[in-house]
Amino acid sequence: MKPKRSSNRLSRRTTHRLAADAGLLAVAAAFVLPLAWVVLSSFDPKADLKVRVPSSLTLDNYDKVLTPEITFTPLLNSLLLCGGGTLLTVVCAALAAYPLSRYKSRLNRPFMLTILFATSLPITAIMVPVYALFVQVDLIDTMQGTIFFFAASQLPFAIWLMKNFMDGVPKELEEAAWTDGASSFQSLLRIVLPLMGPGVAVVTVFSFVMMWGNFFVPFMLLLTPEQMPASVSINDFFGNKGTVVYGQLAAFSIIYSTPVILLYVLVSRRLGGGFALGGAVKG
């Protein structure tokens, strides 16, 4: 009796697994088509809008877009904007999270609640007043203005994450340093931040990825073509140049997307696929 029952159950498990596999593969097939288009087209000398295996492979598309004007300047601009914005975000968030995590104060709770509220505000909505404000204070079309706004828009979430990660570092380790005469700033820098390395990495990568892909903010705040990051300059492929060379558009899309995908893979590997955004989405 017994072996038979267990083999019955085993086969039911197998059927369930096969059904689940089939379901997942069906969704994956639908999801993969647009991705396959961009990869295949980038090597296709005669790429159009349909996904298909190229009759001959070429690196011509990459060759054509790898020029200072099309690729290097926009990517450098992206790097400056997002690197600057991320640096500002992470430094400010780490500093702010320290007293919030370490000291008791009546202001902590209202501050954290305001931060949590700001985390989910639709930032898109305030871009029009931000533009009007930037015109008045002469920050429009400046890299620093855009960097400041990037940092401010990412800060609520960064502080929230950073504080949660910091709460995970036991206070006892710092107390030893304090008795040795270290200041709070020294213990933050030498003890707390190194111990929460993965947490800092998550905040950094997340901020960077969000800024790298953001289109609306630089689209509104920057005007000079030479200052445009890749997220906006990619529009030039559709510009007034007449017909779109889809192979080159695809090649550029791949070059532009690769850094964030690599960063994501790096961080999610390190945290065991757990890029689960900390306490932010834990119901």
Added chain:
Amino acid sequence: MTTAPHTHRAHRTRRALLRALPVSPATILLLLFLAGPIGYCAYIAFTDLQLTGQAESSFVGFANFREAFGDERFLNAVWLTLVFTVLSSLIGQNTLGLALASFMQRASKPVRTFTGAIVVTAWVLPEVVAGFLLYAFFRREGTLNAVLDFLHLPSQNWMFTLPILAVSFANVWRGTAFSMLVYSAALNEIPKEITEAAEMDGASGWRRMWHITLPMIRRSIGTNLMLNTLQTLSVFGLIWVMTRGGPGNRSQTLPLFMYEQAFQKSMIGYGTAVALLLLLVGSLFSLVYMRLLRTEV
């Protein structure tokens, strides 16, 4: 004698200030670049500020809002935002994310890893790139019609006939990974014994889902719905790249309408009034989200 408590208090104030000091760079940035613009938004929404011509602006009270609610194109944008949010976020991302997460509980490891990687890649891609990929997918000469032709199904010009459906699908493609990750985490926290016991009692898959799994992850569902909705409310780049809000204004959601009024028609005051309404709706969702989360801060 009287100075002792005084210096003690002064000392405590000084210490409190010193401790608050590290928070100040973040606070200044947030006040100047986030709270400031929001406050400014609340002010210029009540003026007739324009981009060109007129140097001065004057206070017009609720005129911008009255105009909005009498403006057919505004109401059209509200309706399309509603359709876009319900279709792509509440139904699409949420349901598909949950389905993927629960399939992943049972699927074999290679399939699970492969599907997860594909779905997450769509999520990590920059917004504009995602827009182009879906543009290529839905265009008349694009991939979707090629597949439909191959299956001998009728093809059509999706971006023209059903633009709001096309951008909604694009948003599902791009945003489902988030729900998938949230639900995978939630499902992994359900103790195995509970589902196994129900399985032994002969409860079918659907019944288990409805009576056991869903009630157990209801808080994750709540927070996920809130975050998806907020995210979807502010989508701009994806729709801009695919349709520019068109054809006509048949995929023009509120953020695109706001942009058109403020910049293409130079009516900053009116555009900002629309932005303020969007911000208010977002704030409401944000407050509900905070209540759902109810974390000890």
